[in-house]
Every structure is written in C-alpha cells, then in structure tokens.
Amino acid sequence: MKKYSVFAIAREAMRGHKGWEEQWSSPEPRKEYDVIIVGAGGHGLATAYYLATVHGITNVAVLEKGWLGGGNTGRNTTIIRSNYLYDESAGIYDHALKLWDGLSQELNYNVMYSARGVMMLAHNVHDVQVLKRHVHANRLNGIDNEWLTPEQAKEFCPPLNTSKDARYPVVGAALQRRGGTARHDAVAWGYARGASARGVHIIQNCEVTGVKRAPNGAVMGVDTTRGFIGAKKVGVVAAGHSSVIMNMAGVRMPLESYPLQALVSEPVKPVVPCVVMSNTVHAYISQSDKGELVIGAGTDQYVSYSQTGGLHILQHTLDAICEMFPIFTRMKMLRSWGGIVDVTPDRSPILAKTPVPGLYVNCGWGTGGFKATPGSGHVFAHTIAKDDPHPINAPFTIERFRTGRLIDEAAAAAVAH
Amino acid sequence: MLLIRCPYCEEERPELEFRNAGEAHIARSANMAGESDDDFEKFFFIRSNPKGIIYERWRHMHGCARFFNAVRDTVTDKFVMTYKAGEPKPSKLPGVGK
Numbered sequence: 366m367k368k369y370s371v372f373a374i375a376r377e378a379m380r381g382h383k384g385w386e387e388q389w390s391s392p393e394p395r396k397e398y399d400v401i402i403v404g405a406g407g408h409g410l411a412t413a414y415y416l417a418t419v420h421g422i423t424n425v426a427v428l429e430k431g432w433l434g435g436g437n438t439g440r441n442t443t444i445i446r447s448n449y450l451y452d453e454s455a456g457i458y459d460h461a462l463k464l465w466d467g468l469s470q471e472l473n474y475n476v477m478y479s480a481r482g483v484m485m486l487a488h489n490v491h492d493v494q495v496l497k498r499h500v501h502a503n504r505l506n507g508i509d510n511e512w513l514t515p516e517q518a519k520e521f522c523p524p525l526n527t528s529k530d531a532r533y534p535v536v537g538a539a540l541q542r543r544g545g546t547a548r549h550d551a552v553a554w555g556y557a558r559g560a561s562a563r564g565v566h567i568i569q570n571c572e573v574t575g576v577k578r579a580p581n582g583a584v585m586g587v588d589t590t591r592g593f594i595g596a597k598k599v600g601v602v603a604a605g606h607s608s609v610i611m612n613m614a615g616v617r618m619p620l621e622s623y624p625l626q627a628l629v630s631e632p633v634k635p636v637v638p639c640v641v642m643s644n645t646v647h648a649y650i651s652q653s654d655k656g657e658l659v660i661g662a663g664t665d666q667y668v669s670y671s672q673t674g675g676l677h678i679l680q681h682t683l684d685a686i687c688e689m690f691p692i693f694t695r696m697k698m699l700r701s702w703g704g705i706v707d708v709t710p711d712r713s714p715i716l717a718k719t720p721v722p723g724l725y726v727n728c729g730w731g732t733g734g735f736k737a738t739p740g741s742g743h744v745f746a747h748t749i750a751k752d753d754p755h756p757i758n759a760p761f762t763i764e765r766f767r768t769g770r771l772i773d774e775a776a777a778a779a780v781a782h
Numbered sequence: 783m784l785l786i787r788c789p790y791c792e793e794e795r796p797e798l799e800f801r802n803a804g805e806a807h808i809a810r811s812a813n814m815a816g817e818s819d820d821d822f823e824k825f826f827f828i829r830s831n832p833k834g835i836i837y838e839r840w841r842h843m844h845g846c847a848r849f850f851n852a853v854r855d856t857v858t859d860k861f862v863m864t865y866k867a868g869e870p871k872p873s874k875l876p877g878v879g880k
Contacts, residue, residue: 609833618828619823619828619829620831621829622831622856667854669856669859671857671858675797677783677798707831766823766826766827766828767820767822767823768819
C-alpha cells in the first residue's frame with residue numbers, strides 16, 4: 366500500500382497520475398479462511414481491519430452480496446455522537462467517538478470527521494427534563510454535553526427559528542460539541558484499503574446463501590453464489606439482513622427490519638454549521654461539504670426489505686424541517702432513498718457470541734449504526750479473535766432478551782426510533 | 783404509501799388510517815406466570831422477520847378501530863390478502879407458489 370501524502374500528489378502530478386494503485390484488490394476466494402465476515406459495510410470492514418492490525422489475523426475474507434459500502438454505510442446521514450443515556454451505551458458509543466478522532470491518520474485516508482457539534486432541541490417541559498437528564502448522565506460518564514438557552518442555540522445555529530410564536534418553540538437545547546459528521550463512503554473505503562493491504566480478501570458480488578454446521582453444531586463455513594467457502598469462525602455483520610443470515614444457521618433473532626429514509630437538497634453555500642436534531646418534531650439535519658442539506662426521516666411502521674419507503678414519511682419530516690428552519694421552505698429536494706435497518710426490542714445493538722460455536726453476530730444497530738463504526742469493528746474483532754467479548758461489548762449479548770438485562774435505549778435514546 | 787383492505791369495512795383505505803401491530807399468530811400463554819424464560823423470550827422478543835411472506839396484524843385505527851391480520855410480501859410490500867382476527871392462518875395463499 367502506497368502512502369497517501371502531499372508528496373504522493375506532487376509525484377503523481379508530475380507523471381500524469383499514472384502511478385495511483387487500486388485501493389483494494391479483488392482476489393479469487395480461497396477454499397478456506399480463518400475468519401469470514403459476512404457483509405462489507407463499515408462495521409464489517411472495520412472488523413476485518415482490526416482483526417488484521419490489532420490481533421494479527423489476516424487470513425480473513427469479507428463477503429459482500431453487492432458492492433462494498435453499498436448498503437446502510439452509503440445510505441445514512443453520517444451523524445456522529447455519543448450522548449446516550451445508559452452506561453453501557455455511553456461506553457460503546459464514546460469508544461467509537463474516541464476512535465473517530467484520529468481515524469484519518471490511522472487509516473491514512475481522509476474520512477472527513479468534522480466535530481461541528483450535535484445540537485438536540487427541546488420544545489416543551491418534558492424535552493427539557495429528558496435532555497437535561499442526558500446532559501447530567503453523560504457528564505457523569507465523562508462525555509461532553511452542555512445545556513444551551515434558546516439564545517445560545519440561535520447563536521450556535523443562526524438559521525434556526527427560535528421565535529416564541531413557533532408551533533413548537535425552541536425552549537432550550539443540549540449540545541455535544543465533539544459530535545459531528547464524517548464522509549460515510551470514505552470510512553468504508555479507508556477500512557477496505559487498510560484491510561486489503563494487510564492481506565484481507567474483500568470479495569464483492571458474493572452472496573451468502575447458507576451457513577454450514579458440523580455434526581457437533583459448530584460452524585464449518587458458508588455457501589455462497591461463488592461456491593462453498595470454509596471457516597471455523599464466521600462473523601455476521603449484515604445489517605437489515607442479519608436475521609436472514611442467522612436463520613440460515615438456525616438461530617432465530619429478536620430483530621425486525623424496517624425501511625429508513627433520508628434525503629438531500631440541492632447544494633447551497635454553507636448555512637447550517639452543525640447537526641440539529643429534534644425528537645419532538647422528528648427531524649434531523651446537517652449540511653454536507655458539497656453543500657447539500659442532509660435530512661433524516663423516520664422508519665416505516667411495517668417490516669420490509671424493499672429499500673424504499675412511504676412518501677408520507679418524507680413529507681412529515683419536511684414539515685418539521687420547515688417548522689424549524691422557515692428559511693428552507695423553498696429549497697428543492699434532490700434525492701431520497703431508503704435502507705433497511707434491523708431493530709432490536711430495546712433499540713440497543715447485539716455484538717456477541719451466539720449459541721452456535723464459531724458464529725458471531727454484530728447487528729441490531731437500528732437507525733443509528735454509522736456513528737459506532739470504528740468502535741463496533743474494534744470490539745467485534747476482539748470478540749472473534751479471543752472468542753470472548755471485549756468488556757465494552759460484553760453487555761450487548763443475545764441472552765439479555767432471556768435474562769431481562771436489557772439496555773433500554775428505546776425509551777432513553779435522544780432521538781425517536 | 784400502502785393501500786390496505788380492511789376485512790371489516792370491506793374497503794381499501796390508505797395506510798395512514800392504519801397502525802401496524804407486529805407479527806400475527808403469536809399466541810399468548812394462558813399461564814404467563816408459569817412460562818419459562820426461554821418460552822417468554824420466544825413469545826415476547828423473537829420474531830420471524832421474514833424476507834418474503836409475512837403474517838402480520840394491523841389495526842384500522844382511524845376507521846373501525848378493529849384488529850385484523852394480513853399476508854404481505856416484505857420484498858415488494860404487496861398484500862396477498864387480509865382476514866379477520868381469530869380466523870386461522872391461511873394455509874394456501876392466492877397467487878403464491880410455495
């Protein structure tokens with residue numbers, strides 16, 4: 366892997382850019398690997414990267430039915446924050462946030478992590494109580510979060526409507542300054558490049574169609590559209606399709622998959638300097654470096670794998686955006702799309718060993734997995750390499766739905782799910 | 783937006799009138815206190831989440847307000863049929879191969 370640097374740019378400029386190499390290779394699959402990761406999204410590629418760099422396990426294949434980073438990694442609204450209520454969640458999301466800081470240097474790839482601040486609006490007494498509770502809980506966990514008055518919120522984000530006669534007036538806000546955004550595609554590409562350079566095989570257009578188990582129950586490998594590939598350890602990181610893959614191994618999951626939509630506007634000059642979220646009117650918005658407003662909508666109410674969603678969901682979100690930012694009422698929306706998110710009953714992820722020896726699962730990130738990408742890959746690699754969870758992901762078991770030891774962000778998350 | 787046929791109103795109405803109520807045909811135990819942890823987990827948390835035909839409950843919230851069941855393909859979102867609550871799970875589906 367040739368290092369990217371200002372000297373590399375100068376060198377290539379001198380010779381007509383003919384020396385740039387492929388960022389990752391596309392090898393033929395081997396008959397057997399030490400570890401197979403199912404799903405080449407951000408979480409899967411990060412897992413492969415940390416297996417190689419932290420644990421020295423490089424005989425790894427990442428299998429992807431489509432193209433790398435083409436699922437939810439390329440469909441999310443790129444928001445990064447760690448201001449979750451419970452200790453377990455704070456642990457894993459802040460672990461990720463610490464890795465975001467410095468990820469571009471680590472990967473030698475510009476993931477454009479921008480700590481521009483995530484501001485969550487309160488519109489009524491209940492919001493104020495909930496968000497202040499978050500501020501205090503976060504600070505006890507060493508996570509930055511601060512309370513803003515409407516005037517301070519307006520100062521932090523000038524286009525915000527803080528007029529007192531708004532239908533849902535802003536009565537305060539919680540601000541996590543370390544929160545922000547990153548370039549989602551670059552995250553997948555950077556991890557893919559780093560993993561590939563260390564010998565990991567990234568095999569695209571290779572759909573897993575079955576999970577083979579030995580007579581003693583342990584995993585032997587996976588059937589794919591390119592034939593059987595053996596491995597004693599298989600990690601499932603398949604987002605909305607995780608329960609489909611787990612079913613192939615005979616494991617039924619506490620998951621349901623829903624379409625989640627997002628949309629972007631035409632590009633305009635910089636106008637939204639931070640991320641603004643509102644639970645009550647259900648909208649969140651930021652501005653990409655290209656200038657598009659990036660707007661997240663809600664999920665449909667029914668299980669679906671259609672990668673689309675109802676138009677009324679988008680309309681509802683745009684109603685809220687126009688309420689918060691009357692300045693945007695005449696903006697044109699450019700594109701909308703949907704991704705399939707796998708949601709657990711307690712709205713917290715599952716990163717764990719499974720009842721099947723050699724089978725591991727990293728799923729249930731629901732509507733907010735992007736922010737956790739580096740941390741999730743880091744602790745999941747540990748779980749696979751050591752056959753034992755990292756202390757940070759130890760609470761995120763499948764068994765919690767039997768024991769009742771839930772991590773109930775369903776009621777506590779700072780956004781509506 | 784889905785168009786959903788309410789089997790009570792016998793009319794196709796827009797999705798906004800309805801509330802999805804999750805997977806259908808999950809029987810609640812008559813003796814809940816006697817359920818094992820495993821059985822309670824299956825009843826309460828584990829879902830089939832199929833990519834394909836799903837049996838699900840809907841409620842005609844802003845119409846007759848009654849619960850009913852539906853069969854739908856989760857890939858195309860097309861409804862195969864809807865039927866009244868309490869009726870048995872249909873074994874043969876119109877227009878579906880398997």
